Amino acid sequence: MRVEGRRVEQQKLALHIDPEQWVEEHGDLLFRFAMSRIGKVDVAEDLVQETLLSALRSVDTFQGHSTERTWLVAILKRKLIDYIRQQKKRCKLSQNERNDSWADSLFDERERWKSPPRNWGSRPELSLENEEFWSLFHTCLGKIPKQMAETFRLRELDDQPAKEICKVLQISQENLWVMIHRARLRLWKCLDINWFEGEHAK
Amino acid sequence: MNIFSCKHAATAINESLDDRLSLRKRMVVRLHLMMCSQCRRFKRQMLFLRRATQLFARLPEQESPTKIGLSTETKIRLQKIIQDRDDPSQT
Numbered sequence: 001m002r003v004e005g006r007r008v009e010q011q012k013l014a015l016h017i018d019p020e021q022w023v024e025e026h027g028d029l030l031f032r033f034a035m036s037r038i039g040k041v042d043v044a045e046d047l048v049q050e051t052l053l054s055a056l057r058s059v060d061t062f063q064g065h066s067t068e069r070t071w072l073v074a075i076l077k078r079k080l081i082d083y084i085r086q087q088k089k090r091c092k093l094s095q096n097e098r099n100d101s102w103a104d105s106l107f108d109e110r111e112r113w114k115s116p117p118r119n120w121g122s123r124p125e126l127s128l129e130n131e132e133f134w135s136l137f138h139t140c141l142g143k144i145p146k147q148m149a150e151t152f153r154l155r156e157l158d159d160q161p162a163k164e165i166c167k168v169l170q171i172s173q174e175n176l177w178v179m180i181h182r183a184r185l186r187l188w189k190c191l192d193i194n195w196f197e198g199e200h201a202k
Numbered sequence: 203m204n205i206f207s208c209k210h211a212a213t214a215i216n217e218s219l220d221d222r223l224s225l226r227k228r229m230v231v232r233l234h235l236m237m238c239s240q241c242r243r244f245k246r247q248m249l250f251l252r253r254a255t256q257l258f259a260r261l262p263e264q265e266s267p268t269k270i271g272l273s274t275e276t277k278i279r280l281q282k283i284i285q286d287r288d289d290p291s292q293t
Contacts, residue, residue, distance in 0.1 A: 019284050020281075020284065020285065022284065023272075023277050023280045023281045023284065024277075024281075027271065027272045027277055027280065028270075028271030028272055029262060029263060031270070031271055031272045032261075032262035032270060032271065033262040033263070035262075035270065036258075036261065036262050045272065045276050048272065048276075048280070049280055049283070052280060052283070052284060053283070053287075056284065056287055069263075073263070104209075106209075106212075107208060107209040107212075111204065111206075111207035111208055111209040111210065112207075112208050112209075113208050113240050113244075116240040116243075117240055117243045117244045117247060119243070120243075120246075120247060120250070124247075124250050125250070125253075127254075128253075128254060128257060134258065134261060137254065137258055138258075156255050156256075156259070157255065157258065157259040158259070159259075177217070177220065177222065180216075180220070181213065181216040181217075184216060184219075184248065184251060185212075185216075187251060187255075188247060188248065188251055191251070192247075
């Protein structure tokens, strides 16, 4: 009986696979996801298309362990990494990004803060409910140098293992952490200047 | 690491976010934080940033009808691709 029950359950889940509905139900979400990681409309659209095609080919392997949406997002994540890997082959890390003195410029010669961290107010978490904050967050992320931002996205947004990222981006572990630190500092400074300096700090 | 260096402390705080801080450094940075309110603030802000980043990562998965999405043309094109492939007479 129990086996029977499980089979019925699996059939029910399998019914949730309906390619005809993918574009309508998940298209926008997949696109937004790709945009938040890549930021180029044409690339994001291509990746959504590749994701759907790849999903079509592997509909049979869908186990029903996750929702259709989670499954599609997982495929998209792999496509994103493939895309970045291909890009890597074309352009090597620029020297500028290797020797980035921006982070050093935050400190004086005695290694103290040149300008001390500003007060962000008593309840910075209120900003997390503000749409403008997220739009700024997106902008700030876009200002980080390319490879630094890629490293940051893969690690901090997609939670990829460090080893995997190093392979994709062809960098050393040491380099990876340095870049993530620098990316965080840039993001921090960008939000600090453009958000917390003014009224939002109150 | 130099106990009086905010630069070192900032690096250590960053490392602590990735659980990569050695025991020795952890002790030094703790001492530094005791006497440096600027770095204490920096640490709080980095923790806030971490939380914001985690939320940002999940933003696209939230329903938001007003936000950006695929253009209508792209949707029609993709829909057609799926239907063509779905059609048994095509295979």
